[in-house]
Amino acid sequence: MSRIATIFNQCRANNRTALIPFITAGDPNLIVSLQLMHRLVEAGADIIELGVPFSDPMADGPVIQRATERALAQGVRLIDVLALVKQFRAENQHTPVVLMGYLNPIECFGYAAFADAANQHGVDGVLIVDAPPEESHELVTTLRANNIDLVYLLAPTSDIARMEQINAVASGFVYYVSIKGVTGAAHLDVNEVAAQLAVIRQQIQLPLGVGFGIKDAATAAAVGQYADAVIVGSAIVSRIETLANDHAAMVNEVGAFVGELRGALG
């Protein structure tokens, strides 16, 4: 069984909502990213979502755009992100890592080469913002042959037909984008999310993660009542940005914040 499926089974058995923090690989640099990954796990992360920097992050708000620019300024490439996961795996064999990014760096790497390398380096899943099911048949097939899940998105605009379409191809978990907007945008409406998740559960058997707009422990706890996992990105990345000049304090602050989220989720 894959690491992702194992974690969700354990969470379900323990009545625990999975916590999925996001950081951008290489922000502030690859060495600190590795420290941050381990600290996220210590603080209660069940899965880590690792952003792959891309020059044109059209689904991201300003906070993650700036993180991307900081990583790109260090010259961080997809191959460096894979190497980071390998380093992480040297010490941690149980926490799933999902890469989140855009299609072009993977196209450039080559689907087969990427799927093979991702598997070799210990990546468990890939979430590609601009690769809907219509355009990812070849990719999902290649990834699956290498035991990598392709995590698909659903949005408030997705209708029943799309839910069915995504159910047919998704594996690992499905990521529900809780708001019409970019990452880190407005506060989400918990009642709306709960209603939408109920509809989605009619069509999708996989665990449901919810992200975009979860800014604090209270929102995480509220969404956690309905979701199998909550995903928190911009709120973490903005703490990384604020403490850019003091890496030790940054790692501690991120750990403390994720611990707070974990505590609120129960």
Place this chain on the structure above:
Amino acid sequence: MATSSVESSPVDQLPDERGHFGRYGGLFVPETLMHPLAELREAYLRYCQDPDFLRELDVDLRDYVGRPSPLYYAERLSREVGGAQIYLKREDLNHTGAHKVNNTVGQALLARRMGKTRIIAETGAGQHGVATATVAARLGLECVVYMGEVDMARQQANVYRMRLLGATVVPVTSGSKTLKDALNEAMRDWVTRIDDTFYIIGTVAGPHPYPLMVRNFQSVIGREAREQMLNRTGQLPNALVACVGGGSNAIGLFHPFLTDETVAMYGVEAGGLGIDTGHHAAPLTAGVPGVLHGNRTYLMQDAAGQIQETHSISAGLDYPGVGPEHAWLKDTGRVIYTTVTDDEALAAFHQLTRVEGIIPALESSHAVAYATQLAATLPRDQLILVNLSGRGDKDMHTVAQHDGLVL
């Protein structure tokens, strides 16, 4: 997969229903946009066959844009170059001074039919922004234009024009602060306001149905020009020449001629300081296929798949991608893509201005430059049709600066 579709699909029957031109094009967007794009596609496919809509569009193109645009025989230029005869399709004489308005008129009418009250657009040089702000003013729609901070500084007059027309111009400060980043920002706006907002993309790039829809709105250029050439000369041109940034003026001219096998076609990309310097905007000539802004096409990118910054003296050609249909037409060999440097474009700018009394946009100057090079190699009885896609008024500062003058 590219090869088999290259052989089997007639050039004028693409894209397929999901927006593919062979392996190019498609719908590479975040999930939230899949529904509004489906809505747009349905609305466009319905209205593009609706007699009322088409009548309204025709009237606007005639009375507001000033179509048909003239076909002009550049007799002195042809004589000076010595060789083939050069004809100009005068898109520079359209309202707002370029071909861009053909598309914004069409999309704005569609927006109104769809009940959208707010228009957004991206712009590089500002021509598409001005053309969008213009139609938004006329239809009484709210208009927000995203423009890179660097481009705003280079094109202050167009920023002012857009604001006079009632548009809000939002500076984009992310990435390279130019056109590609303005497009990212417009996408982010759209994803946030899909219920009331219509995104008017200015070129034949972006996710399906934009490359199809913009091509069809711009094809009025080629339809008119084909008829005008036949009426005037009794024959089809031997060659078509147009500049290619995103590629909307070029596809607008080329598309109605695609099945005319005797007509050669040349798309001219911005060679900037020279292809070998790396400072250019010529993805078809020097790029490789990839995915950006919702479609697969040729891109300027580094070895890790990051999109590279481009350079051209002409802001309207300063874009690292190109419409997917051009990528397809390159691979099939139907259109030859070539480049012209900044200096060659400037020389053509001066030549056309001096010899014909027509001041071309720097974008269009690339097409003029290549047409003169091509004409010189051809006999006198050959005819070359150039798309003069815009007028050069907006470029006075750039040209003066290049000549060491401050206006």
